[in-house]
Amino acid sequence: MVVLRVIERDAPGAKPPAVALDAVSIAYGGGAQPVYEAVAPTTLRVAESEFVAIVGPTGCGKSTLLNAAAGLLKPASGAVSIFGEPLSGLNGKAGYLFQQDALMPWKTALENVAIALEVGGMASAEARKQAKAWLARVGLSAFADRYPHQLSGGQRKRVGLAQVLIRDPKILLMDEPFGPLDAQTRQIMGTLLLDLWATDRKAVLFVTHDLEEAIALADRVVIMSCGPKARIIGDHAIDLPRPRDVAEVRLDPRFHTLHRAIWSELRDEVTKAYGAAT
Amino acid sequence: MIGISRTKLFALQALVAAVALLIWHVGSTVPIGGTYLLPKFFFSTPGDVIARIWKLFAGGQIWKHLSITLTETVLAFLIGSVGGVLFGFWFARKPIVAAVFDPYVKMANALPRVVLAPIFMLWLGLGIWSKVALGVTLVFFIVFFNVYQGVKEVSSVVLANARLMGMNERQLFRHVYWPSALSWMFSSLHTSVGFALVGAVVGEYLGSAAGLGYLIHEAEGVFDVTGVFAGMVILAAFVLFIDWLVTLIENRLLVWRPQPASHA
Structure with missing residues (x-):
């Protein structure tokens, strides 16, 4: 790092945001290959205890922003700070729930959850005890000794959720975590997520292509345009009361008003993305 | 089914x-x-062959040959596997090493191992070690390629997840790379045990004083077709027995692996 930039636009004394992406851009290629700028300089903040959902058409750079916040991807420009500290390397304060299966197939559900504590040096017996409690919280007590391939897609996501939350991360990063699940299971998982989140209100950055899911879960819905040079084109506060039931909140008239307003923005982008893909 | x-x-x-x-x-x-x-x-005739097998077992001399062949097979398998695992890991984790040695590995693997037998006999004598060496050259490459692949093909998502969990290199090795490599290695276990046995028997056949390969070679030398067939039948039964043992071990160690669709 030759140039150190101090970006502190928040009012003095205010708590720094849990996640701050300042003019972050993401590019691939370089060298012999032409540079593909996936995400144009983008600024996004997630406050403490805030649940932010990023919505946009599939394949538009939403996940790359998330990976930048996790430290899995180095932005081409801009700065990532976590609770005011510039991020270097992997983000140790964040838990990451992947879209794909990220469980270790050679470990049972219990071992997969317990390992999250064991890597931090906790004794195996204590880690297993806590892992059991977490499996109970996600409703999988009876499946502790199953291997991932013996669980359904929804059950694997529950194990993944327990594996991430048992470490008590300050920030939760979720990359279309319920994408591969069927509609009913998604709603059940959404409600489970909100119930767990309500106990300690971590900062959440939740990526999805499903606008309804985003409105039902989040405090704020951010709309991303379609790549290349994806950027944020809309930012909507969701003032639906909490606690919410993900299935029932969809019947709320306010939900429909919000949905209509946001969809009118999103529709053009989805059409554009669809046109580009075909 | x-x-x-x-x-x-x-x-x-x-x-x-x-x-x-x-x-x-x-x-x-x-x-x-x-x-x-x-x-x-x-x-020969089936009756003669069965009678000969009976005689070999009744007389007791077969056990010496079987135990020699088994010893060679086990040693070749163990040494070849340990070498294959070590080098497989080393090459997979150090792409530069892999790139430098690539043509030589390909060359060594392309060589029909039988031509090495005379060299091993010159170097190691007519005892078991020249047969073990021949088996090792066969087993090593199978295990090596599988472990290399196993480490290379660890799911990037599982790996990223483990890193975000805070695993250091040692923990990644133990909880991610090693189990993944092991599953690849075990998927080739039947092949590598089989090749260890091929190395042992071919080595015995080409020059030795004991073992199943020696038994067959000796019978062939005096046009004793009954003896050759008897040796072949015993060898086949012996391979089936070892294969059954491998399946037992495999089922114990790879409980986490989904059954292939045809068995489900």
Whole structure:
């Protein structure tokens, strides 16, 4: 790092945001290959205890922003700070729930959850005890000794959720975590997520292509345009009361008003993305 | 599974053996138009072969040969596997090493191992170690390529997840790379154990004083076809026994792996 930039636009004394992406851009290629700028300089903040959902058409750079916040991807420009500290390397304060299966197939559900504590040096017996409690919280007590391939897609996501939350991360990063699940299971998982989140209100950055899911879960819905040079084109506060039931909140008239307003923005982008893909 | 009961399947399998033995028996003992379809001198007869096997076991001398071949097989498998695992990991984690050695690995693997047998006999003598060495050259490459692949093909998502969990290199090795490599290695276990045995028997055949390969070679040297067939039958039974042991071990160690669709 030759140039150190101090970006502190928040009012003095205010708590720094849990996640701050300042003019972050993401590019691939370089060298012999032409540079593909996936995400144009983008600024996004997630406050403490805030649940932010990023919505946009599939394949538009939403996940790359998330990976930048996790430290899995180095932005081409801009700065990532976590609770005011510039991020270097992997983000140790964040838990990451992947879209794909990220469980270790050679470990049972219990071992997969317990390992999250064991890597931090906790004794195996204590880690297993806590892992059991977490499996109970996600409703999988009876499946502790199953291997991932013996669980359904929804059950694997529950194990993944327990594996991430048992470490008590300050920030939760979720990359279309319920994408591969069927509609009913998604709603059940959404409600489970909100119930767990309500106990300690971590900062959440939740990526999805499903606008309804985003409105039902989040405090704020951010709309991303379609790549290349994806950027944020809309930012909507969701003032639906909490606690919410993900299935029932969809019947709320306010939900429909919000949905209509946001969809009118999103529709053009989805059409554009669809046109580009075909 | 395939639409018939176990007993029926077993009966059909036994029928195949019975028909084959019958053809062999009739061809070698009943003259058709004055000539034998399967002359005794070249094909022996099932009765003689069974009698010879019985004699070998009853006399007790077979156990020495079996134990020698088994020792060679086990040693070749263990040494080859340990070497394959070490080098597989080293190459997979250090792409520069892999790139530098790539043509030599390919060259060594392309070489038919039988031509190495005389060299090993010169270097290591006619005892078990020249056979072990031959087996090692076969087993090593199978295990090496599988471990290399296993480490290379660890799911990037599982790996990213483990890193975000805070795993250091040592923990990644233990909880991610090693189990993944092991599963690849075990998927080739039947092949590598089989090759360890091939190395042992071929080595014995080419020059030794004991072992199943020696037994067969000796019988062949005096045109004792019955002895050759008896040795082959014992060898086949021995391979099936080892294969069954490997399956037992595999089932214990890879409980986490989904059953292939055809077995489900």
